[in-house]
Amino acid sequence: MDCVEITKELIKIDSSNLKGANKAIDFCKDILISNGLKPEIIENNGFKTLICNIGSGNKKVILNGHLDVISGTPDQFIPYIEDGKLYGRGSADMKSGAAGMLNTILNLKDKNLPCKVELQLVTDEETGGFNCSGYLVNNGFTADFVICGEPTQLGIGIQAKGILQVYLEFTGKSAHGSRPWLGDNAIIKAYEAFKLIENLPFTKEKSELYSHPSINLSKIEGGDVYNKVPDYCKMYLDIRFLPEQNPQEIIRQIEEITGTHVNIHSMGNAVKTKVDDIHVKKLEESISKISNGKTEVFGQHGSADTKFYSNHNIPAVEFGPTGQNWHGKDEFLIVDSLYAYEKMLMEFILNLDSI
Known part of the structure; x- marks a missing residue:
């Protein structure tokens, strides 16, 4: 053969x-x-x-x-x-x-x-x-x-690229869905944090073979019924970082801007x-x-x-x-x-x- x-x-x-x-x-x-x-x-x-x-x-x-x-x-x-x-x-x-x-x-x-x-x-x-x-x-x-x-x-x-898969947890305050202004929506907090993460300094860096790292918002868990403001949200990110970048520095930047602990699911060089x-x-x-x-x-x-x-x-x-x-x-x-x-x-x- x-x-x-x-x-x-x-x-x-x-x-x-x-x-x-x-x-x-x-x-x-x-x-x-x-x-x-x-x-x-x-x-x-x-x-x-x-x-x-x-x-x-x-x-x-x-x-x-x-x-x-x-x-x-x-x-x-x-x-x-x-x-x-x-x-x-x-x-x-x-x-x-x-x-x-x-x-x-x-x-x-x-x-x-x-x-x-x-x-x-x-x-x-x-x-x-x-x-x-x-x-x-x-x-x-x-x-x-x-x-x-x-x-x-x-x-x-x-x-x-290296791989950094993490999740962040956000808490808010529940309220009736007809009065969302009385609550604190954890899902919205998570998404607003994601928008901030997208513009962190590490996202703007380049290397000889790459124009940028990447961030994928891969999963969101939060809420249970239509008529309730969600008081908890878990956000999952899949980050592919450049060969010259330090994943610990990426974590530091995320924690600093979100005020939330970054939990590591997996990390590969x-x-x-x-x-x-x-x-x-x-x-x-x-x-x-x-x-x-x-x-x-x-x-x-x-x-x-x-x-x-x-x-x-x-x-x-x-x-x-x-x-x-x-x-x-x-x-x-x-x-x-x-x-x-x-x-x-x-x-x-x-x-x-x-x-």
Whole structure:
């Protein structure tokens, strides 16, 4: 099977649950074993991770891909190709990237490589990544450079915003709904606080790859009946901050302007890979050589498993084939981009001796 055929077989496996994701790992393990390789399966809290190494030398590169997907309808797990596009859940995010990485290992396994290459296939990126990639990096599975095969349209996502998910609680005074002036509406207080937060100093800051951070008012809880002024409101915010920003300073600014305590639900660091990192420049060269064009280098707004390696000061990037509508109804991969992606990975690895 080539990389597209492997992707199609992976799409057929509903890996939106743990059982299916682990089944996808076993499928990839069987392919590697049948080609003479010796993959290792690591299990943590029930989540399987596949590790497979080739090459030798002092330098090491990790190819990291996730096989888990978000839920989909039954028809989304029946892959089909139309007009050069492969449709199906995970076709873009990111079974194609994982398949390209796996096939790259197969194509390079008998070559005299200038470095070690470690394939990591994981099963929990969509739910946080802590049981697989997070576990791996904390247990010594590190490298000089990491590529996560997320769909990037064959560009390089070298940085990613940090994530700060918080909630704030507001209290007011209840009153009859026909006389709202006798009460103190907690929902209005929350919304007025949100408008103030939108204009705090941290929201105006920029960086080399981003024009601003983002704030999403994701949920409001308050009130119980029509004819009562609500005396309590809980407001949830999803803040994506710039690599150079300090989340504690963001919290300080919010508390100062609202007079309300900020409760942290979750917090994740930004990815801070440098634009001029030598591995990034070499990857740019390899992509440009295969595509005969300039490589786009950009910052991601969302989060991926790159964050775990960046936490250990390991340069990590997102780099994957071209697709659209991931997490959507008509998710698809541009088939030719996957073949190009595989060539770019091989070009990059085979020429690492020049670094």
